[in-house]
Amino acid sequence: MGDAHRLADDAKSLIRTxxxxxxxxxxxxxxxxxxxxxxxxxxxxxxxxxxxxWLFPECFExxxxxxxxxxxxxxxxxxxxxxxxxxxGPLLALKRHHAEPLQLKHDAKDIANRIERxxxxxxxxxxxxxxxxxxxxxxxxxxxxxxxxxxKEDSSLVFEFDxxxxxxxxxxAKLSRFRPEFLYGPRRFTALHSLESFxxxxxFDKVKHHRVHGSMLGSPSSTAAYMMHASEWDDESEEYxxxxxxxxxxxxxxxxxxxxxxxxxxxxxxxxxxxxxGFTHADLESPELTKMLDIMSHSFEVEKGVLGxxxxxxxxxxxxxxxxxxxxxxxxxxxxxxxxxVFEAETHFRTYAGERDPSxxxxxxxxxxxxxxxxVSLFSGQIFKVAKFxxxxxxxxxxxxxxxxxxxxxxxSVLIVEAFVDILNLIEQNKLPGVFDENLQSRLAVALFxxxxxxxxxxxxxxxxNHSIEETAYGVLILSEARRVxxxxxxxxxxxxxxxxxxxxxxxxxxxxLNYIWIEKVSYASRLLTDSYVLxxxxxxxxxxxxxxTIGSSLWQNVSSANLDKHVKLFSKAELFSAHPxxxxxxxxxEAVLLKPLLLKRRLEVFQRQGMQExxxxxxxxxxxxxxxxxxxxxxxxxxxxxxxLLSMLTYQVDEFMEAVAAPAFQGQWSELRQLIYNVFPEExxxxxxxxxxxxxxxxxxxGHANGNGSxxxxxxxxxxxxxxxxxxxxxxxxxxxxxxxxxxxxxxLRTYLLAQVQQEEDSARFRQQRDSGKPGSGSTNTFYNxxxxxxxxxxxxxxxxxxxxxxxxxxxxxxxxGKDVFPTAGEKYLAADVYRxxxxxxxxxNDLGSIRRDQEEGALNSVDFPEFKSHESVxxxxxxxxxxxxxxxxxxxxxxxxxxxxxxxxxEATKDVAAxxxxxxxxxxxxxxxxxxxxxxxxxxIKDLSSHHIVQENxx
Numbered sequence: 001m002g003d004a005h006r007l008a009d010d011a012k013s014l015i016r017t018x019x020x021x022x023x024x025x026x027x028x029x030x031x032x033x034x035x036x037x038x039x040x041x042x043x044x045x046x047x048x049x050x051x052x053x054w055l056f057p058e059c060f061e062x063x064x065x066x067x068x069x070x071x072x073x074x075x076x077x078x079x080x081x082x083x084x085x086x087x088x089g090p091l092l093a094l095k096r097h098h099a100e101p102l103q104l105k106h107d108a109k110d111i112a113n114r115i116e117r118x119x120x121x122x123x124x125x126x127x128x129x130x131x132x133x134x135x136x137x138x139x140x141x142x143x144x145x146x147x148x149x150x151x152k153e154d155s156s157l158v159f160e161f162d163x164x165x166x167x168x169x170x171x172x173a174k175l176s177r178f179r180p181e182f183l184y185g186p187r188r189f190t191a192l193h194s195l196e197s198f199x200x201x202x203x204f205d206k207v208k209h210h211r212v213h214g215s216m217l218g219s220p221s222s223t224a225a226y227m228m229h230a231s232e233w234d235d236e237s238e239e240y241x242x243x244x245x246x247x248x249x250x251x252x253x254x255x256x257x258x259x260x261x262x263x264x265x266x267x268x269x270x271x272x273x274x275x276x277x278g279f280t281h282a283d284l285e286s287p288e289l290t291k292m293l294d295i296m297s298h299s300f301e302v303e304k305g306v307l308g309x310x311x312x313x314x315x316x317x318x319x320x321x322x323x324x325x326x327x328x329x330x331x332x333x334x335x336x337x338x339x340x341x342v343f344e345a346e347t348h349f350r351t352y353a354g355e356r357d358p359s360x361x362x363x364x365x366x367x368x369x370x371x372x373x374x375x376v377s378l379f380s381g382q383i384f385k386v387a388k389f390x391x392x393x394x395x396x397x398x399x400x401x402x403x404x405x406x407x408x409x410x411x412x413s414v415l416i417v418e419a420f421v422d423i424l425n426l427i428e429q430n431k432l433p434g435v436f437d438e439n440l441q442s443r444l445a446v447a448l449f450x451x452x453x454x455x456x457x458x459x460x461x462x463x464x465x466n467h468s469i470e471e472t473a474y475g476v477l478i479l480s481e482a483r484r485v486x487x488x489x490x491x492x493x494x495x496x497x498x499x500x501x502x503x504x505x506x507x508x509x510x511x512x513x514l515n516y517i518w519i520e521k522v523s524y525a526s527r528l529l530t531d532s533y534v535l536x537x538x539x540x541x542x543x544x545x546x547x548x549x550t551i552g553s554s555l556w557q558n559v560s561s562a563n564l565d566k567h568v569k570l571f572s573k574a575e576l577f578s579a580h581p582x583x584x585x586x587x588x589x590x591e592a593v594l595l596k597p598l599l600l601k602r603r604l605e606v607f608q609r610q611g612m613q614e615x616x617x618x619x620x621x622x623x624x625x626x627x628x629x630x631x632x633x634x635x636x637x638x639x640x641x642x643x644x645x646l647l648s649m650l651t652y653q654v655d656e657f658m659e660a661v662a663a664p665a666f667q668g669q670w671s672e673l674r675q676l677i678y679n680v681f682p683e684e685x686x687x688x689x690x691x692x693x694x695x696x697x698x699x700x701x702x703x704g705h706a707n708g709n710g711s712x713x714x715x716x717x718x719x720x721x722x723x724x725x726x727x728x729x730x731x732x733x734x735x736x737x738x739x740x741x742x743x744x745x746x747x748x749x750l751r752t753y754l755l756a757q758v759q760q761e762e763d764s765a766r767f768r769q770q771r772d773s774g775k776p777g778s779g780s781t782n783t784f785y786n787x788x789x790x791x792x793x794x795x796x797x798x799x800x801x802x803x804x805x806x807x808x809x810x811x812x813x814x815x816x817x818x819g820k821d822v823f824p825t826a827g828e829k830y831l832a833a834d835v836y837r838x839x840x841x842x843x844x845x846x847n848d849l850g851s852i853r854r855d856q857e858e859g860a861l862n863s864v865d866f867p868e869f870k871s872h873e874s875v876x877x878x879x880x881x882x883x884x885x886x887x888x889x890x891x892x893x894x895x896x897x898x899x900x901x902x903x904x905x906x907x908x909e910a911t912k913d914v915a916a917x918x919x920x921x922x923x924x925x926x927x928x929x930x931x932x933x934x935x936x937x938x939x940x941x942x943i944k945d946l947s948s949h950h951i952v953q954e955n956x957x
Contacts (some may be wrong), residue, residue: 007539011274014531015288020268021247022291025213026240026311027263029248032514032525033255035073039089040221041241041256043096044228044647056241059879060097062105064114068193071117079407079893081136082522083125084526088146089221091118095153096714105759123159130914131163131170132815135404136519140170143955144723145197162912167401183207189316190352194521196225206230209871212312214240221521224592255457260519264299265309267292270532270867277477278417278543279535289330297332305338315350317343318362318405321369327888328372336369340382348389349382351404360393361403364415371422380435387423388440390416394447395638398813399922400454401434408517410465410474413451417481420448424552442597445487446638449594452482453587454635456491456498463501463777470530473537476502480540486553487590489664490561491605495584499541507535518702518792525788555594564589571627572928574939575724577934580631580791588630592622598642598647606724621648628932629811635936636926640808643734647804651797652730657721659758663765667712674755676715680722682749722754729804738807739821741829746803756794760861761792768859784866788885793840796847798934802836805930813923815916822923823900825907831900837873839934842889849882886938899929900924 022028041060041839045052054060061388068074073086075643075815097104098111144167149155159724180198182189185205190212195202204226207216227237246252248260271292299311300323306315307323319340327334343349343366351362367386370379371748394401394416400409426432436444455475459465465475479499482488488495512534514525568585571577577585578604595616603618622645729735729750735743763780780787793799806822814820823832848855848863851873855862863869864878872878908917 003542004673007535009540010277011279011284011535012286012288013263014270014284014399014528014535015284015292017531018266018528019291020286022263023243023247024245026243027261027295027566028266029218029257029262030266030520030526030528031249031257031259031262031520032516032713033248033250033253034258034520034522034524035063035086035255036089036522037065037219037221037224038250038255039093039260040224041245042093044224044948045102046233046238046239051103054097055238056245056254056621057104058245058252059253059256060093062250064106064253067114068121069116069119071119071121078516079134079136079140079523080125080129081134082516084129085139085146085522087118087122087125088150090124090141091157092146092150092326094118094151094448095150095157109503112915116567117156119747123161126159126161127912128914129161129163132167132915133402133918135407136523137404138190138197139521140167140174141191141197141263142194143167144171145199148809149199162914164165166915169884171377183210188217188308190217190314190355192314193219193222194217195222199225199229201227211237212310215260217313217542218261218286218310220244220261221258244846249660258524260308261406262324262526263295263308263310264527266308266528267295268319268326269529271326271330272322273529273532273536274539275326277480277540279536281330284780290712291550293327293330293332296327297334299323300334301329301669305335306342314352315342315351316362318351318359318365321362321365324369325365325372328369331376336373336379339369339378341364343384343588344382345383349386352421357404358389359404361400361405361415363413364390364412364419365420368415368422368443371419374430374849375432375492376426380432383421383423383432387436387444390419390514391440392448393444393643394451395443398640399635400810405519406517407519407523408474408480409442409470410455410471411517414477414481415473417448417451417478418453420444421481421484421551421753423931424448428551428554438597439601442594443638444516445552446483446591446594446598446642448552449487450635450638452478452485452488452489453591454501454633455479456482456494456587457584457630457633459498459501465496465502468515468517469506469509469512469524470517470533470703472502472776473504475531476506476537476541477533480543481543484549485551486549486556487559489490489548490564490590491583491587495582499544503538503541506537510523537657559593564593567623570944571623571936573943574936576628577631581623584630585627586626591626591630593619594627594929595622595642595645601647604651606650606728607657607721614823619647620650621645624648624933624937628929628936632925632929632932634929636929640812640926643808644801644805647801650725651801654725654754654797656755658761661714661721662718662758663761665718667765670758670939672715673758676719677722677751677754677758680719680726681747681754683751694884716944726750732807733923734811735804735807737819738810739819741821742803742806742810746800746807749799749803752794753797753800756791759791760795764859764861767861767865771859780861780866784863784868787866788844788863789837789841792844792848793837796840796843798840798843799836801834802839803931805926806832809923813919815924826955827903827905828900832902835893835900835931838889838893839931842886843934843938845882845886845889846941849879849886850941850944852879877892883942889910890935893931897928 010329018028018030038059042054042063043055044055045709046055065465067072067090071092072083074083094111094115096108098115110506112279137685138366146761147159150159178191182200183191183202188210191198192207193216194311195204195207195216196739207226208230210216211234214223214234216226220241227234244256244260245254250256254328282619297308303312303315307941308314308316309319318341318518320343324334324339326337348358349363349366351359363386366515367383370376370383373379376383401412406412423432423436427436427441455465455478459475460467465471476499477496479502483492483495512530515530515537516523516525518524518526518529564586568582568589571585572582599618622641625641625645625648629641662673730743735746766954780791782790810822813816814822823829852862852864863882869881872881904920904924908920
């Protein structure tokens with residue numbers, strides 16, 4: 001009880017602090033200072049007593065005092081755009097002050113030296129900039145404008161850099177939808193926040209009517225640009241800037257933030273965050289809370305249900321939604337009608353009109369506002385739309401998710417988790433009947449699990465996330481939500497322990513540093529937001545549910561914990577997981593089970609499975625992908641894990657189909673079966689001298705005929721099934737967008753794979769015949785070495801899987817939106833082929849090592865049946881030899897892979913293309929995870945024979 005009272009007192013104290021510098025005219029704001037905006041204010045001049053003067057010299061003094069040794073300005077998160085803008089603004093200010101010192105007395109040589117260092121810093125920062133990953137607001141307008149202004153100031157200040165072409169492409173796309181003249185009308189656009197970007201393109205006198213208490217959409221830099229370029233002096237704008245210098249985060253130091261005021265934003269974020277974590281109206285009750293409620297209620301009424309980040313600024317969905325949520329949770333219910341009318345788009349909610357791309361967090365906030373309505377069924381259409389948008393966003397997101405309002409991936413994760421937990425809760429209560437089908441519920445459950453489990457894996461040894469107090473608060477909030485969900489019941493102990501460690505880290509920090517993780521023109525921090533999230537985390541952590549969670553139980557009701565434990569116990573014996581706690585594997589197992597219904601829905605899509613044994617492998621197929629993905633912290637997208645799990649299911653079914661259906665249908669007619677495969681997957685060969693090509697000719701028919709009753713013959717069924725498999729592979733929407741070379745590799749490896757299946761069946765049939773006749777042989781005309789590297793390796797699915805994944809990565813992780821070769825150079829292509837040939841040979845060796853006894857029982861050809869193994873009399877000695885060969889192939893595989901990585905690195909370094917380098921590195925991390933998956937299967941196979949009679953012939957095997 002003592003802790004609860006103390007937390008409530010701290011929350012009330014925070015609300016009081018927020019209102020300390022509040023004024024009716026300007027509101028409040030606690031956003032941290034920015035060198036960029038401070039530099040713009042430092043450039044404002046005014047004629048006083050007939051003399052032109054720098055109006056805010058304290059701002060220029062601040063700029064001088066904060067330049068780093070390297071020449072740039074490092075205030076912020078370390079995001080590339082922060083350094084660029086926070087250096088470009090001060091560089092322009094230095095140039096102007098150097099050219100025209102006016103009343104300020106500075107050493108001209110010192111200023112010139114500072115200019116030189118700033119120029120050098122900016123040049124190197126631009127050279128290293130990856131434009132493709134930049135999310136900050138309006139950068140595509142602001143940076144080109146700053147570069148143009150610098151060039152006009154001094155013709156030597158021309159900056160060329162690799163990402164400039166992409167920057168200008170984004171710039172042109174943005175400006176094709178927006179013209180500065182739009183600002184002359186009555187409507188407020190977000191461009192008013194960045195008027196400095198339109199100097200020389202805008203009549204500043206015609207935007208005067210957009211001022212709110214002197215500010216241009218709460219931006220000191222935009223207001224400064226207006227003051228500098230309007231034909232008449234604006235006293236109200238000067239008064240606004242003086243207020244910002246004195247009362248904003250700079251507190252009279254001369255520094256200003258990139259936005260002030262931020263009244264609605266900071267009030268609603270504080271209150272909604274505290275209330276979500278478990279604080280009640282009674283906990284927060286105070287005159288200051290009433291004041292905040294009055295501010296929100298008044299604005300909501302006066303501005304007709306849509307608000308911006310401060311009164312009378314351009315409305316956005318975030319501040320509107322947070323206001324609705326806060327008022328509803330505090331007993332002043334308001335309707336979301338205007339939210340829907342103004343911001344609803346075809347597939348999602350817009351943050352504001354004309355945004356470049358949707359924001360997942362803005363959509364989360366809109367969704368949460370709708371989910372907190374008394375009768376959610378009234379908004380089921382919008383709830384479904386936004387939920388589907390967020391599920392799709394999560395499923396396609398590769399690695400850690402990004403959002404345009406916060407640089408930390410945990411921030412959008414918090415909101416997605418909160419929204420998805422609320423949806424599952426409402427579904428359990430039958431308050432959204434018929435809205436979510438089974439497929440979307442399953443995809444949502446996978447997304448929710450990953451959004452909670454990945455932060456659990458990411459926690460650092462000191463209990464923090466990224467050694468940041470605010471990011472650690474996000475982590476604690478996520479894990480506290482996870483404790484409410486039924487499919488986390490088996491992870492309750494690691495969740496509780498992680499929350500305790502996070503809380504301990506938060507409490508160990510006496511002086512809370514500013515966390516520059518929020519995004520404006522440059523990254524910023526807010527003491528009010530940090531303290532709100534910290535208090536929310538402490539509150540949520542202290543409110544642990546006493547019993548097992550029930551939210552999401554309908555998705556988990558038929559899951560056997562004993563079954564999960566059995567699989568986890570098996571996998572924990574693999575060397576790959578020897579250094580990892582068992583709960584990590586259990587989490588990967590839960591993720592695999594949540595993927596299972598999505599695979600089951602498609603189990604008969606290609607292979608109909610008549611006459612097949614029951615497929616018992618569904619629980620483990622996705623586990624072979626989720627576990628290495630989580631182990632290496634690769635965090636490949638949910639979509640990727642689903643696609644490769646589906647591929648694994650199909651390759652198992654191919655093996656089974658070729659063995660149980662195709663081979664009997666063509667028994668003794670192996671050449672006809674080969675011809676059928678060539679018909680379905682024809683080779684393209686060079687044109688021969690006679691003008692024909694070398695492709696094997698056929699009339700397209702098999703030797704089979706329809707049965708007398710009109711049903712298809714077994715041979716025709718084989719043909720139809722193989723055509724269906726081809727259609728699945730080559731009409732797959734991701735494959736069709738891959739490069740032509742990667743599609744061709746897939747076609748070649750699939751044909752080789754199927755032909756090798758035939759060869760293996762033929763060799764095994766000959767082997768059985770020789771054995772039964774008393775004249776034992778291997779059944780193959782090859783040496784063991786040649787067989788292991790040809791038929792033996794080709795008939796595992798590793799090279800085919802490698803090629804399929806290559807198409808996935810070509811589409812999703814190559815420059816320019818995809819469709820480029822996944823290995824762009826001849827050297828990389830050669831080494832990649834060498835990697836997957838060694839991979840396939842290794843897989844064959846370990847496959848046979850684990851199935852010697854079964855192959856003997858079934859009469860299937862195994863590596864140890866070759867004459868080379870005759871000198872080893874015992875099965876154990878044969879196994880030892882086979883194991884050492886497997887180890888050798890693994891060492892060759894890793895040698896080739898490491899050389900491939902070196903070659904890749906050398907290639908991207910030579911091009912100096914930062915975006916290509918990032919994507920190339922990311923592709924290699926996914927390939928590395930794939931190799932782990934193959935190694936894992938081999939290790940499990942040796943521990944336990946995972947044959948088709950038991951469990952799964954997995955990718956690579």
